[in-house]
Amino acid sequence: MTAIVDLDPAVAAALKSALGDALVLDSVDAVRRHIDTNLGEDTIVVGPTVDLDSAFELARVMRVQRPSLGVILVRRRVDTNVLSSAMRMGVRDVVEERDIAAIASAVTRSKEVARALRQSVPEGETAEPGPSRGRLITVFSAKGGCGKTTLSTNLAAMLADNGTNEVVLVDLDLAFGDVAIALQLFPKHTIADAVPVGDDLDESALRSLLTNHSAGLTALAAPMQPGVEKTIDSSLVTHILSLLKDMFDYVVVDTPPAFDDQVLAAFDASDAIALIATLDIPALKNLKLTLETLDLLDYPRENWNLVLNRADSKVGLSISEVEKTLGHSIGVQIPSSRDVPATINRGVPIVLDDPKHPVTDAVRQVALQAFGEFRSDDSIPDTETS
Numbered sequence: 521m522t523a524i525v526d527l528d529p530a531v532a533a534a535l536k537s538a539l540g541d542a543l544v545l546d547s548v549d550a551v552r553r554h555i556d557t558n559l560g561e562d563t564i565v566v567g568p569t570v571d572l573d574s575a576f577e578l579a580r581v582m583r584v585q586r587p588s589l590g591v592i593l594v595r596r597r598v599d600t601n602v603l604s605s606a607m608r609m610g611v612r613d614v615v616e617e618r619d620i621a622a623i624a625s626a627v628t629r630s631k632e633v634a635r636a637l638r639q640s641v642p643e644g645e646t647a648e649p650g651p652s653r654g655r656l657i658t659v660f661s662a663k664g665g666c667g668k669t670t671l672s673t674n675l676a677a678m679l680a681d682n683g684t685n686e687v688v689l690v691d692l693d694l695a696f697g698d699v700a701i702a703l704q705l706f707p708k709h710t711i712a713d714a715v716p717v718g719d720d721l722d723e724s725a726l727r728s729l730l731t732n733h734s735a736g737l738t739a740l741a742a743p744m745q746p747g748v749e750k751t752i753d754s755s756l757v758t759h760i761l762s763l764l765k766d767m768f769d770y771v772v773v774d775t776p777p778a779f780d781d782q783v784l785a786a787f788d789a790s791d792a793i794a795l796i797a798t799l800d801i802p803a804l805k806n807l808k809l810t811l812e813t814l815d816l817l818d819y820p821r822e823n824w825n826l827v828l829n830r831a832d833s834k835v836g837l838s839i840s841e842v843e844k845t846l847g848h849s850i851g852v853q854i855p856s857s858r859d860v861p862a863t864i865n866r867g868v869p870i871v872l873d874d875p876k877h878p879v880t881d882a883v884r885q886v887a888l889q890a891f892g893e894f895r896s897d898d899s900i901p902d903t904e905t906s
């Protein structure tokens with residue numbers, strides 16, 4: 521269920537027509553009464569005529585009393601001040617009134633988080649069936665274009681270390697995945713072929729769905745036809761990732777820019793999570809929201825690594841300001857380089873193309889921070905330097 525609160529009936533009606541099925545309330549007090557009697561409520565959309573202090577107070581109280589309930593703040597205009605106070609107060613998302621699509625997707629995301637929180641079962645019930653061979657890292661950002669695919673393809677190639685380790689890269693961007701394009705693969709099979717097999721999928725069947733790239737590096741490609749992604753549910757993703765963790769030394773998961781059920785399944789299976797952002801307010805806002813959500817879902821902070829991509833861009837935000845806003849330090853900064861798109865166009869990750877490139881160094885840092893030693897290329901002969 522979703523409840524909308526606004527003092528102006530016309531504004532409330534407009535929000536309701538954007539969101540479809542929702543209950544309209546005309547005061548913050550009414551919201552409190554509603555929440556007390558409706559324990560299943562998961563999302564409150566606070567409209568622009570509700571004053572900020574009341575909205576923040578509501579979010580602050582709910583964060584403690586009902587952590588699964590998301591408060592979404594709708595404002596006429598969103599500036600950095602409102603954003604940062606809202607994040608501190610536990611508001612799940614802040615969106616502008618005229619951005620109907622953003623309001624709707626904030627509500628969808630809030631519901632997904634609420635569902636995941638309700639489903640998080642006591643220890644034991646979902647516990648893994650024992651230690652697996654491999655370790656899994658998920659590369660995520662809630663905003664597109666930050667460099668998830670760039671980092672995940674390079675990280676996978678780095679970890680494979682020219683065949684020292686066996687690594688599989690999983691493209692969980694099920695609707696718009698471009699791992700196959702970035703690696704110039706021509707997959708015969710994709711993850712979609714696992715759907716008819718379902719729970720019966722075993723290691724050998726799964727192996728037949730993989731596409732090799734280079735020594736040690738193989739990929740599970742995303743579906744090539746649109747629409748298929750809906751048939752790949754989170755339990756299948758959990759099953760596939762658990763098999764892959766037994767089959768490979770490292771599993772690297774590339775993701776879509778959204779907290780969907782499949783991504784949450786990947787987080788559940790993760791030993792490490794690389795959260796990537798660029799130095800711009802929308803990307804950082806999404807990173808902050810992501811951190812809050814991971815906190816809510818109890819993913820251990822020591823497994824997160826914040827990665828700033830194109831960190832040398834001149835945008836007037838300093839790293840220390842960013843760290844202060846996020847309340848978390850940046851683990852690795854990847855520089856911006858024209859060589860990144862150039863290597864992607866050739867289907868060769870930059871870490872393979874140029875082992876001494878600054879971007880390669882940064883990717884190596886991500887791997888080391890996530891997994892410690894993986895026998896990386898300290899072995900590369902130091903020919904150039906004197």
Ligand SMILES: Nc1ncnc2c1ncn2[C@@H]1O[C@H](COP(=O)(O)OP(=O)(O)O)[C@@H](O)[C@H]1O
Nearest residue numbers: 664665666667668669670830855856857860861
């Ligand atoms: N460090 C970088 N320097 C230069 N270009 C980059 C860098 N990282 C990513 N890009 C470019 O940015 C675009 C988006 O990157 P991509 O990895 O596809 O993002 P995402 O998977 O998060 O949507 C691509 O064209 C990629 O080549």
Ligand SMILES: [Mg+2]
Nearest residue numbers: 668669693698
């Ligand atoms: Mg991508």
